[in-house]
Amino acid sequence: MKTLIDRASEVAAVAAQYCDAVDRDARFPHEAIRAMKEQRLLGIMIATEYGGEGATTQEIAEVCTLLGQHCSASAMIFAMHQIKVGSLVTHGEDTQWHRDFMRRLTGEQLLLGSATTENGTGGDLGSSICAIERKGDTFTLRKDATVISYGQHCDAILATARRAPDAPNSDQVMVVLTKDGYSLDKTVDWNTMGMRGTCSEGYILNAQGENEQIFEKPFAEISAQSMLAMAHIFWAALWYGIATNAVSRAQSFVRIEARKKPGTPPPGALRVAEAASMLQLMKASIASSIHRFEAGRKNVDDLTSVSFAIDMNNLKIGASRLCVDIVQQAMMVCGIMGYKNDTPFSLGRHMRDAMSAPIMINNDRIFGNTSNLLLVHRLDQRLAG
Ligand SMILES: Cc1cc2nc3c(=O)[nH]c(=O)nc-3n(C[C@H](O)[C@H](O)[C@H](O)COP(=O)(O)OP(=O)(O)OC[C@H]3O[C@@H](n4cnc5c(N)ncnc54)[C@H](O)[C@@H]3O)c2cc1C
Numbered sequence: 001m002k003t004l005i006d007r008a009s010e011v012a013a014v015a016a017q018y019c020d021a022v023d024r025d026a027r028f029p030h031e032a033i034r035a036m037k038e039q040r041l042l043g044i045m046i047a048t049e050y051g052g053e054g055a056t057t058q059e060i061a062e063v064c065t066l067l068g069q070h071c072s073a074s075a076m077i078f079a080m081h082q083i084k085v086g087s088l089v090t091h092g093e094d095t096q097w098h099r100d101f102m103r104r105l106t107g108e109q110l111l112l113g114s115a116t117t118e119n120g121t122g123g124d125l126g127s128s129i130c131a132i133e134r135k136g137d138t139f140t141l142r143k144d145a146t147v148i149s150y151g152q153h154c155d156a157i158l159a160t161a162r163r164a165p166d167a168p169n170s171d172q173v174m175v176v177l178t179k180d181g182y183s184l185d186k187t188v189d190w191n192t193m194g195m196r197g198t199c200s201e202g203y204i205l206n207a208q209g210e211n212e213q214i215f216e217k218p219f220a221e222i223s224a225q226s227m228l229a230m231a232h233i234f235w236a237a238l239w240y241g242i243a244t245n246a247v248s249r250a251q252s253f254v255r256i257e258a259r260k261k262p263g264t265p266p267p268g269a270l271r272v273a274e275a276a277s278m279l280q281l282m283k284a285s286i287a288s289s290i291h292r293f294e295a296g297r298k299n300v301d302d303l304t305s306v307s308f309a310i311d312m313n314n315l316k317i318g319a320s321r322l323c324v325d326i327v328q329q330a331m332m333v334c335g336i337m338g339y340k341n342d343t344p345f346s347l348g349r350h351m352r353d354a355m356s357a358p359i360m361i362n363n364d365r366i367f368g369n370t371s372n373l374l375l376v377h378r379l380d381q382r383l384a385g
Helices: 004-025 030-038 057-068 072-091 096-108 219-260 268-296 306-334 348-354 363-376
Strands: 112-115 133-135 138-148 156-162 172-178 182-188 201-210
Touching (some): 004 030, 030 072, 057 072, 072 096, 096 172
């Protein structure tokens, strides 16, 4: 029987085959997503009783890393989908509608998208302008969503909105919108520097559905207890994949140089060693965050603590910066062969994709959030725990 890594490796091979075309044409990676569905990767986090496999955060992060080594856009789509599945798994147990939807997701391998960013609030997750309007057992929602990755290709979208038209901006809920209940009118194209295959266009989202599709928990709790941590862990894991692939290319470059002049270490060798130490920092930070999140899932007090929020913010900031620095380091090693497209050492796509990391929820916004927390919270000065 194939392991999860065997199945993910098959998807990664398909993703690798089409990654340059996906990047060049800024098109959806149909082949890789089809392969994910064939390998039944979309429902792996869901519990076995709903047809899933109960995969752990560590296992899913490992798949993100593997895919990230071959096609960042496919890896990002996988990661964003799993972040949404994470909210369903963690907060959907209490409602029949969400339980049924988890069964549907695993059975039909549905792809989930996300509509949190909104015209007027930008990357401020904790604030919405649009509102749920309830009428009897049903609701309607209109959202000016400036970014919905792979919106045209989703089977369902998880959107944030104010609880009601008279609720304050911070009183938010999250709702599962199914494709038969929404329409998307494109407002913004996606012609970007990197992550081109995510097709993260802007839309006016018009939706309707049954009230049961709305999660009972306030979005603030969903965000604190599952979404933010999973987002930062899965993103960091795929950025680690981009960085490891860049360093592998630099290492191959240096080995070839070393063979050409035996006895004279190539100048790039030191930089590869330096990049390897940066990779280790990145890996250690991701591993410790996964460990803390998995432990925290059994202890809600920890998940909602200030120190947990600071840890997860720091993971995102640290991993996104390291990814860019590591790819740049690899570029210095490979020189013109890294700068050129179409060489075995090309790093242009890695560099462009990595540049999305610090702005995908802007690091300055996250620093702003952490700086407020640090006004009231003592710095963690211990090594253990
Ligand atoms: C590849 C990719 C895919 C994405 N997919 C989706 C998706 O599927 N769904 C979705 O909803 N969103 C998606 N997003 C959007 C993302 O979640 C963020 O909303 C977006 O990246 C924020 O963009 P921004 O920096 O312009 O906005 P903002 O975060 O609003 O920041 C705007 C500017 O203000 C500054 N700033 C803001 N707040 C502060 C602060 N507190 N302190 C200091 N400076 C501050 C920032 O430095 C920045 O220059 C995606 C983004 C990317 C890059």
